[in-house]
Amino acid sequence: MEQGFTEQARRLVRGQHARVTTPRLRVLAELLMAGQPLTHLDVQRRVEGADDVDHIDRVTVYRVLDWLVEAGLAHRVAGPDRVFRFSAQAGAHGAHGHFRCTRCERMFCMTETAGLARVVRSVLPEGFSGDAIELTVSGCCADCAAS
Numbered sequence: 001m002e003q004g005f006t007e008q009a010r011r012l013v014r015g016q017h018a019r020v021t022t023p024r025l026r027v028l029a030e031l032l033m034a035g036q037p038l039t040h041l042d043v044q045r046r047v048e049g050a051d052d053v054d055h056i057d058r059v060t061v062y063r064v065l066d067w068l069v070e071a072g073l074a075h076r077v078a079g080p081d082r083v084f085r086f087s088a089q090a091g092a093h094g095a096h097g098h099f100r101c102t103r104c105e106r107m108f109c110m111t112e113t114a115g116l117a118r119v120v121r122s123v124l125p126e127g128f129s130g131d132a133i134e135l136t137v138s139g140c141c142a143d144c145a146a147s
């Protein structure tokens with residue numbers, strides 16, 4: 001675990017005036033480091049991958065992920081397989097769309113939200129107002145396109 005992400009996680013949890021616990025720091029730091037939405041299983045594997053620390057069981061990982069969403073430090077997005085992914089990507093807490101790569105099956109937050117909101121507003125019927133955007137674009141990510 002890179003120290004920078006743990007420190008960033010500590011600052012974010014403290015910013016919520018919440019108790020700083022090891023599982024909260026570990027899970028949030030993993031999400032920050034990943035920079036893309038992860039499933040509970042992905043998070044669990046990454047947390048288990050670190051051998052220098054106490055074991056964090058899967059129920060605790062679930063609880064921490066839920067807490068992060070409630071605290072506004074992460075958001076949840078259902079993948080095409082209907083499994084939730086969790087993302088702590090900075091700047092991705094407003095309404096935004098997601099991209100799903102059909103080759104590597106990863107998901108990405110599309111954080112350029114101003115343009116997306118403008119497009120969505122322009123397609124809403126007269127008199128309607130939207131306040132949440134759930135949009136997933138499927139295709140090929142830059143990594144896969146380059147390989």
Ligand SMILES: [Zn+2]
Binds near residue numbers: 103104105141144
């Ligand atoms: Zn890909």
Ligand SMILES: [Zn+2]
Binds near residue numbers: 097098108
């Ligand atoms: Zn997102």
